[in-house]
Structures are given as structure tokens and as C-alpha cells.
Amino acid sequence: MHEYYGVHFEKMRNGWVYREWAPAAKQLFLMGDFNWWDRESHPMRRNHRGDWEIFLPFEDYKHTFVHESKIKVRVIGANDTSLDRIPAYIRRVIQDEVTHDFAGQLWFESAPFSWSDHAFLLHEAAAMPLIYEAHVGMALEDEKVGTYREFEELILPRIKAGGYNAIQLMAVMEHPYYGSFGYHVSNYFAPTSRFGTPEELKSLVNAAHGMGIAVIMDIVHSHAVKNVNEGLNEFDGSEHQYFHPGDRGYHEGWDSKLFDYGKWEVQQFLLSNIRYWMEEFHFDGFRFDGATSMLYHHHGHTDFGSADKYFDEGVDDDALLYFQLANTLIHQFNGEAISIAEEVSGMPGLCRKVKDGGIGFDYRLAMGIPDFWIKTLKHKQDEEWDLFELWHELTNRPRKEKSIAYAESHDQALVGDKSIAFWLMDKEMYYSMTVLEQNLVVDRGVALHKMIRMITLSLGGEGYLTFIGNEFGHPEWVDFPRLGNEWSYKHARRQWSLVDDPLLRYQQLDLWDKVMIQLAKDHQLLAAAPAQQLYLDPDKKILAYERGNLIFVFSFHPTESFFGFPIRMPKSGTYRIFLDSDEKIYGGFARLDKSVAYKTDKDQMVSLYVPNRVVMVMEREK
Template sequence: MTLPPTPSSPEHGSPGTARSSAPGGPVPVALDELDALLRGEHGQPHSVLGPHPAADGSGVTVRVVRPFAETVTIRHGSAPAPDGALETALSHEHGGVWVGVLPLAETPDYRISVTYPDGAHHVTDDPYRFLPTLREGDLHLIGEGRHEQLWTVLGARVHRYSGGLEGDVVGTSFAVWAPRARAVRLKGDFNGWDGQQHPMRQLGTSGVWELFVPDVGSGAHYKYAVLGSDGVWTDRADPLAGWAQEPPETASRVFESSYAWGDDAWMAARAERQPVAAPMSTYEVHLASWRRGRTWEQLADELVGYVSDLGFTHVELMPVMQHPFGGSWGYHVTSYFAPDSRFGDPDGFRLLVDRLHQAGVGVILDWVPGHFATDPWALARFDGQPLYEDPNPQRGWHKEWGSHIFDFGRNEVRNFLYANAVYWCEEFHADGLRVDGVASMLYLDYSREEGEWSPNRFGGRENLEAVQFLQEMNATVYRRTPGVVTIAEESTSWPGVTQPTSADGLGFGFKWNMGWMHDSLDYAAYEPIYRSHHHGEMTFSLVYAFSENFVLPISHDEVVHGKGSLLRKMPGDRWQQLANLRAYLGFMWAHPGKQLLFMGAEFGQESEWAESRELDWWLLDHPEHLGVHALVRDLNRVYTDTPALWTADATPDGFAWIDANDAPHNVFSFVRRSAPLGGSAAATSGEGSGSAEAAPDLVCVSNFAAVPHEGYRLGLPAAGVWDEVLNTDAESYTGSGVGNLGSIEAVAGDHAGHPAHADIRVPPLATVWFRRRA
């Protein structure tokens, strides 16, 4: 493709003012227009700068801004003037603007040669001779808020033109949405941070400002200088930057990926996967404190092997989007499209995801569309007034978190967010998004007192625009990236969180089961002698367990801010604490719902989590903590090998109580069933549980008493041999070793409504799993 010069026409940035010039003289520009250009207040710099052919073909006027130059010359190389000259000298016109006329009929491919009083000499291409890099169709979609790949047209994108004077022209196209800005300049390390040299043009009424700058490539630092509607210049990071400068520095960086993915098999399988009916055991990680000082590449070596060895099916990464303050854990984002530069460049993050996929581990990213950071160089009041944030302070400010709330009623803002969700799934192969703070988005009165919120148009407390956004985001993500899952952190009784948008649901794949988490942790914190009085706290979750598709979250929020570690929540001496922890984990892994465990709990982290230090890895030198670690590995192994624990996870058919009411013994017992091919899990009950149509049932018995129960009669779904496939009291986990010698024999005969029974040994503070032998 040949290089397209910028014509002087309204379509490509000229105000369309008719101009004439004396024969051979430059096309004239009014002095006040030049002054506006130099002040950075000219919205159409391409109408003044760059090449402008005379209507009669007598020459091409070229203007450039070089305030401190001594001489400026245009080199037009292979297009010599009639006198054979290959260069044309420009003369200083006004305030650093230089002008001259190339004695040519058409605009050539030219370069600008500049000398300075100190002897420095630079030859550069001219950004103002190129057409816009955005198409009309892109601008139309941006205006309607329907550009699903927004990052491909906004931000900084390396761009190539072929057929130039010196070969292909490679540069970067910069484009930013700032609809109420008076002007926007581009400044960076390629122009000495002098934005006067690179004023940007406004593309019609789209609100987009654009400039292609030749010879700027991957790695360049830049910012936008925005003259806001308030008349104030501010330097801004690029909202769609793909790379950011490492904090505390705040510039954006150009990045062109060269990464070659190796996860084709994973991605093909993902597209066919149904996550609700698949195993999902998730290890939640705060990368900066898992091990301190690691890069993406080091994490790809260390984290991948660790998670694979433990058998987790997924990792969930606390926010990896660029954020300036590490103590925010990533939840106050400034660059939504940039992986955290503290760990390296974006291809390093691609490597981490790729390695996890090749090891069979999915990647879920914590994503924060509910609020954003207040830093004045980022999104806040981006063009001089609220743009990304809701202008109504009763909707646009989150007083609990001290952050701005997005304007969900604005098409372009919703587009920015749902395109960002798609971006992480498509560009970085993320397998899921855990959406932070959904409850705060759904309710207008969230964390607000009476008089601090205004109702919706129907008089209610529901944020209808946020609901629309969440439905739009989920529908778009699931349509574009099959097999990906979205997960809502939602703590209220909002109906239909995981119902499809076609049924007026929010469209999430899963919802965090905050009720189960609170109830079970409250129960586990009691001394065993008191637990019988709180038995219902462990059974209540089954009243609503199948109303949504749930994740059971023991997340970072439960082990910080004075709550103590998961181990320290448990009562008793150290042996009892560890036994309680192991019993709890065994109960959790068998309970309906997918599991999520925050890092450190897998080996009994002693201290409360803090983002400023890494985990207490030295605990793995102690057998009792290594025992917890070994238990988690075995939980994951048996879990993934037992379809009864996940194929019918979200339906009542996959679960039945054996005894929900044995409060005197602090015992809970239940059966988990898989879904047979072409049928429901209910068909596997009774004698059919071992049929060829379904995998064997699994029975869970959890004893939260501090004493064992000998000869405990357990009702079972079928007679036969039931193997003890997991016992959290096993000596290999540093338990007391009370067990059933590897299996039990169930005999036919009704017991408490079950067709078979067996007398078993139930170990103290332990969970035992039995699986029927085929």
C-alpha cells in the first residue's frame, strides 16, 4: 500500500476554509490560527501543518513546528523539483512555525531535516502527512458504544505503511476518546516531552483525537496533554494503554506483542467446555506476596509447577491490571488494559498464562468494573469534567472505598468496560473473570445512608444502568469466547445472577456463595462442645445451594484486616487447630459448589496475610504443615477423579443428605452423585448408583467433635464395598490415624430411609470420603 498524504479537505481534518496564495507562495494561514496552534488549542492541526497542495498544482505548502530550530529543510528525495533539487528550505513564519513551498505538483514522500544552534541535527518523518488510522465505521461504533474490540482502534498501536521513500514507514497510531476536551497534545520521550510538536486532531464529532507518529515504536513512553473543558491542561496516562510505566512513574508505553502462543490444544478444548459441569478447584493468588520480587517469567517457572503439583484446576489472580498503590491489592485501577508492569512487559504475562495452560491449569482474573482510582493523571475528570465517572455524586462516588464509580448510563463507558473484559479473554487467553463488587453496582443505596442516594426512574433502589452493563458484558464475553466463565462477587439475594440474559438474568456463570462462607467459618470457630447448638449453620446452605451456580470462596478477604489466618480461626491447641482445618477443607471440597482457596491456607499459613510480605514458606519444613499441604493435593486429586463431585454440581440431583440432623455428635453426612449420560443424577440413587450410566457415588462424613465415634451406623445408597478414598485424620497428614482399614462393607437393610448401612469408625475432627466400588 502506498503512503497516503493528508489532503486539505474537511473530510480529513481541514475546517474547509478556502485559501488562496500568490503564485509560488505558501498557502496563507491567519496569525490567530497559528497562535491557537502554538497554544495547543487548535482542534484540527492537520489543516495547518503538513502538506497542502495548491489548487492550481503550482506547489505543495508544508508547515512544521520546530520552535528552537536554526534551519529546517524538506528532503523530497525521489521527487526532485524541476530544477533537479532534492531539498527545499523552509523559512520561519511565526513562533516556531516554519513554512515553505515544494515546487511540485503532488505531495511527495518527504522527510524533515532540522539543525539546532548547538549543532544537533535530526531527520524525521512528518506525522501531519498521513490520513487518520481510524475508519469511519470504527468511529460510528465508538459513538454507539458497540465496538467490541475497542483496543484495536484506541490507545497506542504500532502501524505500518508500505512503499515509502526509504522503505516501509513504521510508527505508532495514538488515539484517545476525550469528547469535551478543547485540545489534546501528544508528549513523550520521542519529542523531549514537548507536546507542542505533536498536537492531535479531532475526528469529527466522535470525541476521538488521533495522530500517527512515524518512527515511534514499541517501548516508547508517552502521555496525553489534555486541555479540558475547564480550561486546565493536565497530563494523562492513556486509558487504553497496553503497557504502563512501573510505579511510581505514570507514563504509558507503546507495546507491540511478538509472543507466539503454545496453548492451542487448551484453547480448542476450552471452546467445548461447560464449566458448570466440569471440575473447578481454584487457588487464589496475590502475585506480589506469593513470593516477593518475582517477574512474570519467574512466576511462569515457580507458580506453574507449584499449582500443578497441588492439582488445582485453576488459579485466580488478584487484579493484574496496572494500579499505582500496591496496598490497594490492585482494586484501584488506573490502566485497565495494561498488565502490572512491576512484573515485566505484557508478553511476560502472556508467557505465564501460556505455561499455566500447557500445564492444564485455567486462569481466572479478578476484574474491577465497579469503581476506579482517583489519581488525577488517570481516568478521573479526564477531559475537564466527569467522563468515565457518573456526574451525579450520589452515583459517581464510592465513599466506602474512596473511588469513582463508572457512568453505566453512558454508552461509550459501558463499551470501554465490556471491551476490556473481552480484551483479557482474547488477547491474554484468560479463562474467566471474577467480577469484583457486583453488589455495589446493583444497588443505588449501597453503603449510603438515607438522603445520600436517588432512586431509579421507577422509584426503586436498583441501578438499572449497571444491570444493563452487566448483562451486556456477560452476553458479549460468552458470545465471543466460548468456554470462558464469569463469576460474580455478589453478597445479596439478587435473583438470577447466574441465569442467562435471555431469561432476564445477569448472565454470570457463577456466583460466590458468601452465605456458606460466613456460616461455615462461624461454625468452625466455635469450640467443639458448643457446635451442636449451631449445627444449622452448616446445613442451611443446602436450602439455597441450587438457586444459583455457586463458588465456595475462602478468599483473601477472610484472612486479612484482623480476621486472622484460616488456621488461626480454628479453636483448640495446635493439633486441634490443624485437625479442624483439615476437616473443614474436606467438608468444603465435598460440598456442592466449586472451591476457591486463598494462598497459604493450603499449608496452614500461621500469620494473617499482608501484601507487604510473602507467605510463611518456612512452615513447610514442619511435618504438621506439610501434612495439610499433602491433604490439599489429595483432595484435588480425588476431586478431579470423582465426577460425582462436579458433573451435577449445580442441581439438586447431585446431592442428598444421609443425616443432616446429627447435632449431638457434630456429624454431617451426605452423598454426592454424578449426572448419568442423557439423564439426571436422581437416576443413580439406590441400587442404580453404580450403573454404567453414571460414575460411582461419593459419601462424605464430617465429624466436628473432638472425639471419635466408634460403631457409628451410617445409612448408604447401596450395599457393597465402599472404599475410604480420603481421611483427613490419616497419619500421613499428621492426624491420629483413626480410620476404616481402607474400606467398609455396606449391607442391605433400611436405616433412616436409606436402603443399606454400615457401622463405621468416624475419626475426631475429621472428614472421611467413601466411594462405592464398581
């Protein structure tokens, strides 16, 4: 529908046509720079479907209806209001630097963007996504809003060097409030102009594809900004055009509007939005924000203690159908496209194919894992860590439905919370991250940071995600400019100078992350069957398991190391350590000797030296 609604040049008629769906409105007028903002000179005509249309002949408007000029539509609504609105299908929206008002902007490309990504193959990322979640605006170290161009030139090479095969881009769709992290969307077909032009976004995606990196869009179809001036709310003067009327159309927790997925015009709007981003910008898939909120009338605010809660109580059948339609469209457009649900209830069938009665997603985010880590770090001493609970949390997922594991995402980094590194080391990160001195708090934090990431990656799912900067233990939180912080950008950025400094321990964490990601790729670890537990000792805090023909041995004990520790291997033979977190290069103490061969005895047991707070990865000699 994005090729029908909005502003388009029609060659057959030799002019521009603008169409808008506003069934309850009493009258629409197109206005802008082209008619000196005359509010009545260009009335639109309505058809029987509630579509309004106006045609502007090329010869009459070729000098005024031009690239980069601004437009709005004046709507006389069903409630007799007269408001200047931004066209719903507009491709670009800009904000006036003086008045701070938003307006639609005509964007006529002089020539189609020259894509060079025809040879890009999505297969690796689709089969085993290693996702780098990023926000273009806060990706730079400078205290400002970053751009698509700067992200392409400065950040993409870092992501490539890190080994990640997919980027999950946040805040792509236009949103009036920068501090919303992009989750209060106003203009669904407009890439945010804060970061640059549509062509610069295309260039970013094209460059990522040239590096072999897929680009997934964080798409927000779960709710919309309630603003009347910038968004869709009460566009035609009614409260039920795009959204449910009354309380059902408002999300109290998010202070935003909720779509009516049962209305076919809304389905068309949202499905067209999906195709638009894939077709125009070559996005390789989507992470659907707030899927749980969409699937249930109660938005997930209940205890999913029984199977009845998944299907018999509060399920929004219209939203469920919408997801099936959306996933069908995504995979018909690109058979290898990636579709991810931010879904916390664990509804069965979410990641089953539509033809099999499922909802059609490829992956769900394992949202319980970061919650588990934060609760553990906040409320338990190291001696109290429960390895049975840890194993359950990291392995409890539906068989034949894929999950993306992560220790922390943007949610855990927001102001009011802390990153895992900050939970572990807190103020010591300001004074004691140098490699030139030793600090017990930092030693503990660095050790556990590495272990938490490795066990989450290797045990928690069929994909993995990290948030920009957290791979090297970025300190502090994310806080966008707002009145409460005097509109500061200090915390809405990433301090790359920390990881670039060889005298700081951030570089050690970054090297660990790189080797961990490479391990997963080299051994196709996340494409392997779920892990098989080999050993678990709740008192000694030792856990061992096998996945992808690799043996992982973790010791979470805070103080004790163990000599001659017996662990039964899955096969007889000789085993060697080929990676361990205690190596000096990763900020460890070099207590393990990788030259030692561990031979199984008649009971397939090996005797290991297991230092405290270490993970070792072993492999059987062939």
C-alpha cells in the same frame, strides 16, 4: 474500541495515530520523549463525537517515537485545568524510580508472541472449576515483588502438583498503589509493569495452558481509582466522562469512582477491555469484582430479607444490562469461557443464560460460606457449633445456578483478619508445628482445618476456590508494604519453605489438600447433583450425606468418639472407607481401619466407629 483508541500503527498511512475520547476537553496535546516533552508542539484535533486525534508520519518520527519511550497527553479540561494525563487505552504504564511518577510507555513488539496453547481444552475447568486464587507479586518467599517469569517457573508447578485446574490471577491491571491488592485500577489496558512485561504475562498464561490449567482474570469493572494523575477521573475536565457525577459517582467504602454503565461510550470502554484481555492475553474468563456493588444503587448495604429487595428497590438497571452485554461478549468470544460474579445478595437469575432472562454468569462466589466459618471460629466454642446452621449455609443456593464454594479467599487473609489456620492455632503456629512433638491446640487446628476444607468442597457448590498458601495452612495475614509497617514485605509473600519441610505439619495439610482435590476430580464430585443428607445429630455433632455416589461422614465432636454408630445408607451393600482425615500421613491418629467392610442390615443401616474430629469418605463396593 481498543483497536481504534490509543496508539496504533496504520500501514495505509505509514505512521502512528493516537486517538482519545475526551468530549468536554478544550484541547489535547501529545507529548513525550519523542518531542522532548514539549507541552504545545503537538496539538490534537477534535471531531464531532468528542474524539481527539493526531497522526505522526513514520519517516518523521521513526527515530524518536520508539519502543519503550514514554508519552503523556496534556489535557486542557472543561474546568480550565491543564493536566498531564496517561492515555486511557495505553498498553503499558511504568513508574519512575526516583520521582515515583507514572507515565505511559510505548510498547511495540518486534514480533507477535508465539503462542503454543492451541491444543488447550477449557472443558474440565469450565465444567468443574477448582480454582487457585493467586497474586503474582506476593507469590514468592523472598521479601520483594515477584514477577510473571518467577511465577511461571516457581509457582505454576506447585499449582499443577496441587491438582487445581484453574488459576484466578489478581492485580493484573495497572494500579498505582501496590497495597490496594490490585482493586484501585488506574490503567485498564495495561498489565501491571511491577511484575514484568506484557510478553512475560503472555508466557505465564501460555505455560499454564501447557499444564492444562485455565487462567481466569480478576477483573475490576466495579470501580476505579480516584487519582487524577494516574487514572480516568476527570480526564476531560468534567466529573461525568466515565463516572457518574456527584455522590453517585463515589463509593465511600472503597474511596473510589463508580462507572456510568448507562453511557454507551463507557459500555464500549469496558466491553472492549474484556475482549482485549481474552484476545491479546488468552485469558479464559473473568471473576467480576464487586458485582453486588454494581447491581444496586445502595451497593448491597441493605438486608435482603424479601424478594422485593432483589428487583424493586435500588437495582441499577444500567449495570444489570452491562453484565448481560459482558457475559454475552465473553461467551460469544469463547463458548467455554468462565464468568464468575463476586455477588453476595443472591439475586435470582444471576447465573441463568441471558436468552432465558438471566444475567448470564456461569458461577457466583458463595460469599456467605467464608463469613460463616470466620464467625463460627471467632464467636463459638467447639461445643456450640450448630450443624443445622452449617448444613443450611453450605447447601442454601438457587437450584440450576452454580456456586463456587470456598472456606477463605484473599478477603479473609488481609491484615485485620486472620487465615482459618491462624484463627485455629494462632501463636502456637510459631512454636509447635513440628511433627516431633504433640500440641493439643495444633492437633485441634490441623483436624478442623482438614474438615472445614472437605465439607466446604464437597457440600458447598459446583466449584471450589482456595487462596495461595492457604491450602497448607499458611500462618499470619497478608499485609502489603505501607507506612504503618515501615514498607515491609514480610507479610506480602508466601513461605513455601514451611510446606517443603517434612518435619513441619504444613506438609500434612498440603497432602490432605492434594488428595481432596484429586478426589473431586476422580469422582466428578462438584458436577454431581447437590448432596442428600443421610444423618444429622446436633448433640453428637455428626453429619452424614451422599454426593456423587460417595458417603461423607463428619464428626465435629471435640472429645467423644462413638462405637457402633448407626447410619442409614442410600443403598444396600457393602461399604468401605477409602479416605479419612485421621490417617497419619495427614496428621491424624490412625484410629480407623480401612480394611474393615461395613455391610448394611435389613434396614440399610451400617454400624460405624466414628472418632472425634474426623471426616471419613466411604464408597459402596460394586
